[in-house]
Amino acid sequence: MERGISVKKIAATAVLVALLAAAAPVLAADELVLIVSADSKVEQLDSHEVRKLFLGLTVIHNGDRLRPVLNETDDRVKEIFLQNVVSMSETTYDRSVLRLALIQGQVKPTAYKDIALLKKAVMADATAVSYAWEKDVVHDPRIKILRVLWYD
């Protein structure tokens, strides 16, 4: 009888530990999400469109020319953007954007180093598209999350 209770306790503990272990990555996860203003008519952008947009090429949705907004609030988000969104080194990305400015006068994406200012810029412009940590925008009803760009 004693032995049966002990086995049940161990099994329950093991299940609990397993559940916690499985849940831990989700709770601690970092997610970089693609965002637009809640007023934006954009419902989704595929990877190719996102890459075109942040390389300075023209992307139009419902008659609106979309405007890229760079998030440079921390080094990690910048690194993930370069690796996973435009797939370039920082030098190559810089040169690509400068090249388009030189060739056709394309306007360079605006960059923000402060998350509050970035959110304000996105909220104020229904054509703006940016990216941010999910935790920074998930509770803000004026920001619409389109999709997850990267997660850990």
Place this chain on the structure above:
Amino acid sequence: MPFDRKPLRAYIMSACLRTPGALGMPHFCLRKVLIWAAVSLPWSAPSFAQHDHSSGDFEVFVAAEAFHGTGQTHAGDADPWIDADVVFGLTKHQFRVFGEYYITPDERDLERFQMGFEFVPETVLWLGRFHQPASAWNTEHHHGQYLQTDITRPYIERWEDENGIIPQHITGALFESRQSLGQEGAIQISAGAGAAPALADGALDPISLIDDNPGRHRLSVTARFAYLPQYTGASSTGLLFGHDNLSVSSARTVAVLQSNDAKVSLYGAYTDWTAEPWRIVAAYYYLDVQLAQAARNESFMSGYLQVERQLPGQFTVFGRLEDSARMQESRYVALFQDNDGDIEIALRRQAVGVRWDFNRHQALTFEISHIVSLIQKSNELRAQWSAAFP
């Protein structure tokens, strides 16, 4: 207070009526028309978009250069000790305005000024002064030094005011389009038509948007057809075509050419391929010069191959070979040699160098080269600081 455009338009229209038009006629009012169109842009009716959003930007590319060349008494026109290239752009809905203003101690010129309408994404019709699309090098680097890995541009790609022999600045219409091909690739078409430079005394004389124009400009038609392995990438390879009808104005030029006009046709191919850490840029041009009253026409060839390799520590090494055939036999080419103490026309050149991107948007470059020109051989050493702001 609302902006009243009527007086400006009335002034411009009256100015146009007072003066004859372009393409061979003097004192045309092109720059006034361009100013009018640029001023009108911000008030254009937004019938195709609900968000009244415009954006503008400017970049300044600056470079300073030190030069030493054996057998030359001074640096050439292509080697100013300092230069600044100011590029500005404005986008409003599907309209675009774009300009490039180039400044050196000896020159200030509005090199490009284009107004465009983007029919669909990446398909634009431009009006204004533009760089002809049949130049593999200049359509990529324009006047900005910072984005050019090396210091010098190949001789065959020189600008008109550097004794360049191919017309580069055209005033008229330029159509550009990039369309998807397959899953990742694209094709790019650029075609321009407009007023070609005139052939003045020892130099090509394109239409100026700032100074007065003496006229005499005839038709230029140029095109490029390219394949891009990636729609968003910088690599491309393609075919080039140009046909420029050049009027000849000076008695000396007529005497040398034995013709009062020259029709220059260009057929070429190029590749600009990046596979990091390598990059290869190569172009080959065949030029045919048709002379009206000469016993025989001329043709010659020129090409170059440049290889670049990125190294750790933001260093890039590069080497370039330039070569030509029959250029020394051409009376047309000989027109551009003015024997003023620098090298105008090179038949061959070998250049090697190293670039160090020591800071974000700043680089130091060293380049040595050996040149065989129409009249002499020379060795050259250059050092350059280049940057882009902001």
